[in-house]
Amino acid sequence: MGLDSGPETTKMLQEKLRTMKTVLWNGPLGVFEMPNFAKGTFAIADTLAEITQHGCITIVGGGDSVAAMEQSGKADKVSHISTGGGAALELIEGRVLPGVAALQKV
């Protein structure tokens, strides 16, 4: 069972992230709620904060991803953060969210 990213995968992801202009993060890399499996997730949370400082637009969505950002102490260092996980992905797909549809009727 894969419960976290390993050091080489984490490094590869960090290197790729440093070349990005926009990043959407939806989902921790493992079961970060267990300290032994939190390294990959927190490393990526730190990297998101770092690349935001260098001009990357970073968007974090999903209750568990937000919890990971908060626990890493970097939640205020990303561009946008939302508890909406699946809903955020649906919005980006172009679907109309029920709450937004209801507002349009007002």
Ligand SMILES: Nc1ncnc2c1ncn2[C@@H]1O[C@H](COP(=O)(O)OP(=O)(O)O)[C@@H](O)[C@H]1O
């Ligand atoms: N390999 C795994 N096996 C079991 N559970 C996992 C594994 N990887 C991650 N998880 C669990 O899934 C959660 C992430 O859920 P997900 O829906 O992807 O994120 P979000 O809520 O941010 O959208 C993690 O916080 C962790 O508890």
Ligand SMILES: O=C(OP(=O)(O)O)[C@H](O)COP(=O)(O)O
């Ligand atoms: O990550 C989340 O949802 P997801 O399972 O769709 O990714 C959020 O915790 C959903 O919370 P909500 O249903 O209270 O908006």
